[in-house]
Amino acid sequence: MGQIISVVSGKGGTGKTSFCAGVAVALCALGEKVLLIDADRGLRSLDIVLGMSDRVLFSWGDVLDGACSIKEAAVKHPIVKNLRLLTAPSISESDNYRREEIAALLERARPHFTWILIDCAAGFGHEVMDFALSSDRSIVVSTPDHSALRGAQRIGIQMAAGGVEQIHIAVNRLRLGMIGKGEAVNIDAAMDTSGLPLLGAIPEDKDVIACGNQGQVLVLFSTGYARVAYANIARRLRGTRLPLLQGVKLKK
Numbered sequence: 331m332g333q334i335i336s337v338v339s340g341k342g343g344t345g346k347t348s349f350c351a352g353v354a355v356a357l358c359a360l361g362e363k364v365l366l367i368d369a370d371r372g373l374r375s376l377d378i379v380l381g382m383s384d385r386v387l388f389s390w391g392d393v394l395d396g397a398c399s400i401k402e403a404a405v406k407h408p409i410v411k412n413l414r415l416l417t418a419p420s421i422s423e424s425d426n427y428r429r430e431e432i433a434a435l436l437e438r439a440r441p442h443f444t445w446i447l448i449d450c451a452a453g454f455g456h457e458v459m460d461f462a463l464s465s466d467r468s469i470v471v472s473t474p475d476h477s478a479l480r481g482a483q484r485i486g487i488q489m490a491a492g493g494v495e496q497i498h499i500a501v502n503r504l505r506l507g508m509i510g511k512g513e514a515v516n517i518d519a520a521m522d523t524s525g526l527p528l529l530g531a532i533p534e535d536k537d538v539i540a541c542g543n544q545g546q547v548l549v550l551f552s553t554g555y556a557r558v559a560y561a562n563i564a565r566r567l568r569g570t571r572l573p574l575l576q577g578v579k580l581k582k
């Protein structure tokens with residue numbers, strides 16, 4: 331039975347979509363079967379980052395409307411074996427789906443995958459809550475700055491109040507030089523401010539931007555450290571204990 335993880339943030343642009351793509355591919359490389367769900371109806375972009383825009387035909391909205399099955403809507407990645415993407419309906423098709431419907435959709439998908447990662451919109455909108463409060467655990471992605479971390483703290487509180495039992499933070503876009511000069515928050519302070527236990531840290535890495543823009547799989551096209559950090563996180567999710575920045579060097 332698969333584990334369902336919602337990936338959330340208080341503030342926008344913290345790296346949730348890149349995180350979902352990177353960790354999902356890393357999980358597949360470990361032999362896992364992964365479903366990525368784009369739950370960000372306003373700014374859906376997992377299809378772009380994964381180079382799958384011309385492949386997605388149906389969305390999870392179509393599944394809920396009874397227009398197709400999950401199998402038809404969840405398209406296979408062209409290169410990464412065992413990775414499927416279920417994209418979001420656009421906001422203009424704006425039916426409001428009920429939380430029970432979303433929860434039932436996730437439960438229908440669960441037996442077919444070992445991991446289901448949900449790329450949520452930023453903030454506290456009802457659809458974020460509908461997906462996140464239907465998941466088994468949440469990962470809050472934050473950059474190491476006070477405004478993003480305050481958002482992380484607030485969404486962590488909302489998730490806990492809604493009954494999500496396991497909530498972690500992943501700190502993204504770390505730069506050693508900025509931490510050293512006090513221009514960015516260090517990892518301990520990030521945990522203190524957010525009040526959340528740490529799942530992992532991802533360095534600033536231009537390959538994340540380049541691969542995302544070109545729809546290329548980071549693992550295949552990059553030798554950078556973000557790739558290693560996503561792989562570390564995938565291994566931790568599977569229960570392997572690893573030093574925080576194993577194999578990762580932070581740039582100045």
Ligand SMILES: Nc1ncnc2c1ncn2[C@@H]1O[C@H](COP(=O)(O)OP(=O)(O)O)[C@@H](O)[C@H]1O
Binds near residue numbers: 347504
């Ligand atoms: N570790 C990283 N290093 C460098 N750039 C990153 C990193 N993570 C994300 N980005 C970039 O930051 C921007 C926002 O990331 P994205 O994953 O779309 O965030 P969100 O889904 O939270 O809005 C994108 O341009 C992405 O390429």
Ligand SMILES: [Mg+2]
Binds near residue numbers: 346370373449
């Ligand atoms: Mg996003």
